[in-house]
Every structure is written in C-alpha cells, then in structure tokens.
Amino acid sequence: MSDHIITLNAGSSSIKFALFATDGGEWPRQIAIGQIEGIGVSPEFEAKVAAGGKTKRALTGAETPKSHDDALKIIIGWLSETFPDAKIAAIGHRVVHGGPIYSAPMLIDDASYKVLAGFSALAPLHQPHNLAGIAAAGRAFPGIPQVGCFDTAFHRTQPFVNDTYGLPPEHYEEGVRRYGFHGLSYEYITSRLQERDPAALRRLVVLHLGNGASMCAIKDAKGQASTMGFSPLDGLLMGTRCGQIDPGVLLYLMQQKAMSAAAISDLLNKKSGLKGMSGVSSDMRDLEASAAPSAKQALEYFVNRIRRELGSLMAVTGGADALVFTGGIGSNSTFVREHVLAGMEWAGIVFDSAANQARAEVISAPGSAVKVYVMQTDEEAMIARHTIRVAKLAEAPALATA
Numbered sequence: 001m002s003d004h005i006i007t008l009n010a011g012s013s014s015i016k017f018a019l020f021a022t023d024g025g026e027w028p029r030q031i032a033i034g035q036i037e038g039i040g041v042s043p044e045f046e047a048k049v050a051a052g053g054k055t056k057r058a059l060t061g062a063e064t065p066k067s068h069d070d071a072l073k074i075i076i077g078w079l080s081e082t083f084p085d086a087k088i089a090a091i092g093h094r095v096v097h098g099g100p101i102y103s104a105p106m107l108i109d110d111a112s113y114k115v116l117a118g119f120s121a122l123a124p125l126h127q128p129h130n131l132a133g134i135a136a137a138g139r140a141f142p143g144i145p146q147v148g149c150f151d152t153a154f155h156r157t158q159p160f161v162n163d164t165y166g167l168p169p170e171h172y173e174e175g176v177r178r179y180g181f182h183g184l185s186y187e188y189i190t191s192r193l194q195e196r197d198p199a200a201l202r203r204l205v206v207l208h209l210g211n212g213a214s215m216c217a218i219k220d221a222k223g224q225a226s227t228m229g230f231s232p233l234d235g236l237l238m239g240t241r242c243g244q245i246d247p248g249v250l251l252y253l254m255q256q257k258a259m260s261a262a263a264i265s266d267l268l269n270k271k272s273g274l275k276g277m278s279g280v281s282s283d284m285r286d287l288e289a290s291a292a293p294s295a296k297q298a299l300e301y302f303v304n305r306i307r308r309e310l311g312s313l314m315a316v317t318g319g320a321d322a323l324v325f326t327g328g329i330g331s332n333s334t335f336v337r338e339h340v341l342a343g344m345e346w347a348g349i350v351f352d353s354a355a356n357q358a359r360a361e362v363i364s365a366p367g368s369a370v371k372v373y374v375m376q377t378d379e380e381a382m383i384a385r386h387t388i389r390v391a392k393l394a395e396a397p398a399l400a401t402a
C-alpha cells in the first residue's frame with residue numbers, strides 16, 4: 001500500500017478535493033477528484049473515481065453541511081468508505097495568497113497560519129475560506145502535515161518594474177504590489193513543458209483562460225509579468241469580473257454615484273465580465289451558441305483584451321518561443337483560440353486552423369517561429385507534488401502500489 005495525499009481547495013461555499021497515491025513516480029497518481037458545492041445553501045456532492053464511476057447527489061437532511069468542517073467530514077467519510085486502505089500521509093491546500101514573503105510551498109504551523117491570516121486583507125474573497133479549509137483539515141487529521149501552496153508564489157520572481165504600481169514606495173512596502181495569481185497552473189504547465197519541450201521555456205506566454213482568466217510572461221521558466229495584479233480583478237475580461245479598468249471609473253462611481261465599496265466590489269467581481277457585458281451568461285459555451293448582439297460584443301471584447309495583453313507580454317519576453325492555451329476556455333474553445341491567433345503573423349505566430357479544429361495539441365503551423373500548444377492544466381497534481389516534497393514523503397521507504 002502506498003501513502004496517499006489529499007488536496008483541498010476551499011472556496012466561499014465549496015470545497016474541491018482530490019486523492020492521490022504516491023507511487024514514487026515523477027507525478028503522484030490521481031485516484032479520485034470531487035467537490036461539495038453550495039455549502040449552507042443547497043449542497044451537492046460530486047466525485048469521480050479514476051477509471052471508475054461518477055457519484056453525484058444532493059445532500060439533504062442531517063447530512064447538509066453548514067460549514068467547511070461539516071463538508072470536510074462528508075468528504076472524509078466518502079474517501080474512507082471508497083478507499084478503506086488509503087493511508088493519508090499529508091494534506092495539500094491551495095492558498096490564494098502568500099503575500100510578499102512566501103515564494104514556495106510550505107508546511108503550515110500555528111505561526112505561518114497566523115501570517116497567512118494576516119494576508120486576508122489582501123484577498124478578502126478567497127483567503128479566509130482557504131484558511132477555514134486548513135483549520136478544518138487540522139481538526140479532522142491531527143498530527144498529519146499540512147502544506148500550503150500559494151497561487152502568488154510563481155510570480156515572486158518577477159522584476160520590480162512588473163511588481164509595482166506607480167505609487168510612492170510606502171505603498172509597495174505595505175504590500176500594494178502586483179502579486180499575480182493562477183501560479184499553480186503556470187507551474188504545472190512549466191513543469192510539463194520542461195519534460196516535453198524545454199526549449200519552449202526560454203520565452204513563453206501562458207494563457208490560463210477559465211472562469212477566472214490571466215496570462216503570464218515566463219522567461220527561462222521563471223514568471224516575469226502577469227495580467228493580474230494586486231487582486232485577481234485586473235487584466236482580462238472574466239466570467240463575472242471586469243478585468244482592466246481605469247481607476248478613474250471607480251472614483252467616478254464613488255464620488256458622483258455615491259456607490260459604497262461593497263456595491264463597487266459586487267459590480268466589479270460579480271456583475272461584470274462576460275456575464276455582465278452580455279446579459280446572457282458567464283459560460284463561454286452559452287455565449288458561443290448565442291445569437292444576441294450583446295453576447296457577440298462580450299466575446300469580441302474578451303478576445304481583444306487577450307490580443308492586447310499578448311502583445312504586451314511578448315514585449316516583456318522579447319518575442320516568444322511558445323504560447324500555451326490552458327484553462328476551461330483555453331483548452332476547449334476552438335473559437336477563442338482561432339480569434340486570438342488570427343492575423344498574428346507579425347509576432348511570428350502562424351496559426352494552423354485545421355489543427356485547431358482537430359483539437360490537436362500543437363495548433364501552430366510547422367514553419368511558425370512561435371509554437372502554440374493546447375494543454376490541460378492540473379492544479380491538484382501540482383499541489384500534490386509539492387505536498388509530497390514539502391512533507392518529505394519522497395524520502396519515505398520504498399512503497400508498494402495501492
């Protein structure tokens with residue numbers, strides 16, 4: 001029997017989880033993945049066992065989780081019923097914010113937990129929930145190492161010019177910086193390219209296009225600049241977030257429209273983006289299928305922001321050897337990829353439309369100076385891999401497979 005890792009990604013009303021076996025391979029082997037959504041509202045449990053079936057059911061009655069602790073109990077109950085032999089050796093957590101100081105995954109103890117709690121002001125919509133997940137796991141698995149993996153860590157290598165705003169230095173010192181997010185996804189993609197095409201890591205731009213979306217310029221495998229900044233609001237248009245906006249708009253809303261901070265936060269985070277612009281949906285599939293002119297406009301704006309950021313990030317890397325499309329939209333939408341890459345020959349990108357339609361892994365033409373990949377990201381695998389290393393499981397005695 002091998003040791004096992006649980007990964008947790010706790011959001012405001014959801015916990016995503018995965019179970020991995022540590023067989024000693026380069027990457028841990030995923031055994032199951034799932035989530036509880038709608039904690040405290042109308043909860044649903046969904047789980048998928050690798051090479052097995054899918055479980056999906058609403059949680060009702062006494063089972064209804066009212067807190068992260070309750071939800072975690074349901075997850076643990078299901079895991080121990082389904083995999084009675086699994087021996088949990090460590091738990092890895094996705095933590096949105098490592099602040100200016102944490103640039104690598106780390107063991108979480110009381111002291112570092114307190115430091116992370118101090119970063120809640122930097123990510124009030126995410127950090128408190130991530131910490132609630134860590135606390136709940138600590139109660140459920142006393143004595144088992146817990147490892148925090150930060151979405152900001154990958155970007156800590158970016159130079160000062162891409163890390164700061166044009167404000168007096170005291171703001172930078174107190175933590176008003178361009179942190180960047182989706183770091184676990186960028187790390188996963190970089191690690192996979194390292195195995196497959198290391199030359200691509202010299203000058204690379206990764207497009208993580210999902211419900212949340214960002215892009216990252218990478219040089220010699222290190223993060224140089226991100227479209228996201230102090231918060232995950234900046235940069236690209238997203239499912240419900242506005243992306244880049246002139247701060248003058250916020251001043252106008254406050255001063256002329258008397259909007260409160262809470263109302264502005266709601267507007268920018270939840271009522272904007274693809275959903276707000278189109279009035280149709282935040283889901284790319286719905287917009288692609290919609291005949292509404294507002295849906296078309298939202299798509300055009302979405303694509304236009306990506307193209308502008310691509311030019312900007314390629315200026316950071318001094319041209320590109322490769323691009324990678326990933327995330328739910330990046331790895332699935334032939335439409336978005338086609339519109340982003342059309343007419344980009346000036347940048348050395350020669351798009352292969354037929355390969356794109358065929359959902360090939362490489363969608364640039366053979367002669368293209370820039371190779372364009374489509375890859376699935378796997379943030380859970382990245383967390384599990386970090387967790388093994390940080391919890392020193394890799395040094396455990398040789399283990400037979402589960």
Ligand code: ADP
Nearest residue numbers: 209210211212282283284285327328329332333
């Ligand atoms: P999250 O940021 O929540 O992790 P995902 O990376 O799962 O988001 O991406 C969700 C997005 O991916 C949604 O907008 C969804 O419409 C889009 N998506 C998923 N499958 C497809 C598809 N086949 N074609 C176009 N868009 C898709």
